[in-house]
Amino acid sequence: MSRGIYITANDKVTDHAIALLNSIRLYDTETPIVLIPYDDNYHSIAALLNQRFGVTVYEDLELIDRLSRQLHETFGGNFFARPNQFRKQACWFGPFEEFLYIDTDIVVFEKIVDNLNYLQDYDFLCCDYQHRGGIKNVFSEAVLTQGIFTEQDLQDLFNGGWWASRKGVIQEKDLLETFAECAQHPEFFDFSQKTSDQPIINYMILKRVAKRFNVVRREGGAPGSWAGSPQFVLNNDRPFDPTCNQPLQYLHWAGIRIQPGCPYWDLWAKHRYLGEEMPTFETPTAPVKSPKASFLKRLVNKVRG
Template identity: 60%
Template sequence: MTRGIYITANDKVIEQAIALLKSIRFHDQETPIVLIPYDDKHQIIAQKLEQDFGVKLYPDLEFIERLSQKLHNIFGKDFFARPNQFRKQACWFGEFDEFLYIDTDIVVFKKIVDDLDYFTDYDFICYDYQHKAGIRNVFSQKIVEDNVFSENQLKDMFNGGFWASKKALISEEKIYETFAECAAHIDYFDFTYKTSDQPIINYMILKNIERRFNLAHQPQINPGNWARSSHFQQEGNILIDPKTNQPLHYLHWAGIKIEPGCPYWDIWKHYRYLGETPPPDSELSPPKKGVQFQLLKRFKQILKGNR
């Protein structure tokens, strides 16, 4: 049995990816990690992450493109704000028997792959409090009115940025079938805030995987993980949830632009520049397009020089 971590990224999010990978490798040098390219502009980040963190590129890029295009076509060209998010569905068909998917706007505070130990009793794992906000950003009231899911099932809604499951538990045919079903019932979903994959993936999991477990539902109260939660307390380079007196497993800047002044900026900056001399915040404001191009160019030159 093999375990591993998948991420999706392109050259545009190279800074976030470096912060995530440094946090993972700080706690775990061994777990294999695979990059699923978000789009065709991934050459620089793929080389950088392989060189520094041992991250491998998903080997079947033609499959990712075919999968993405078919899912795209089911809903139509301009339906989703970010259709490439569906490329993460390639996780089901990769090399790992048990896998964890992590968005790049996350840093972790432990050997995060250990959360997969719950697979002795479950087939799908997540860890967040998405359900606390009701069905917003996932489903519309119509799905409740039509009794598609029970109240207990809706408590298993999850954020699409952190979840884990098992290889081939969902078939390629089942993914296409589920997407077609969703496309026929657009009124079941809430795309108000430009969510793309989250509503559809939630529907697919709630429909097809019964043995689900959200670590937030454990009998004991567990720490939160969203960067909008302002009550976390910093101890060294980790965060403690004072409601539970426990360290967070991870912190997710979902829906938040990571930049100087954002929540828990010092935590993100620490991991991004771990082992480096961090630049002043004044140099880390969001770059203009031309500046970002120069940064990517510099990364490319550095990588060439290290061959």
């Protein structure tokens, strides 16, 4: 059975993609990786990632365009801040029987594809503590008051930057029907922090995939993964989470601008310039905060990763 990793990127996030791919290939030189173009400006990064890491471009570009058109027809052009994030949903219809999707603002610290072994018992995987922050940035209270989901359902909320499943678990009609359902009920969702795909895809998975597993619930617990978490410490150049005394599986700069002075900057730069001479950086005197910064700060005491 074929296994692989999907990423989305364009030329603008070349440095992020290099850091991610350097980290993946540090532990895994063989797993195939496919690039889903974020937009039409991807040819330079595609050539670079192919040359250095063997990454190939998603073959069925017409399918990606079709999904994008359907999204626009269903919701209109102004509903989402970043509608191109939905292109990652092409994962369901690509070449891999089992797949892992990873955002480019991530670096990994293990052979990350081995987490697909959990698909022996489940149909969908995530690996984060998003649920500990409550339903903000995903749903509104309407999903509870109107009985759309139970409190137990909402314990399976996940971050859209790392997830895994199998080809065929979601069909194209499932995706399109989800678009239609969600477009009829915008009151179910919290887009206040300008998220795009995460609320809709959480809705789809909670509604349509019963056999879900969050890897942080594995026996013995699991470390956090969010770069906004202050507790991680380095041990022999690998970050550990002292709350569970385990090494991190990956680190995700979700909602954080990756630049000198940001959390765990040295760790990210190490992976970006692995095998290269490290440039000299100056820390900005007044770093520009992302739109999510204030919201993420409120979560830091509630969410480990």
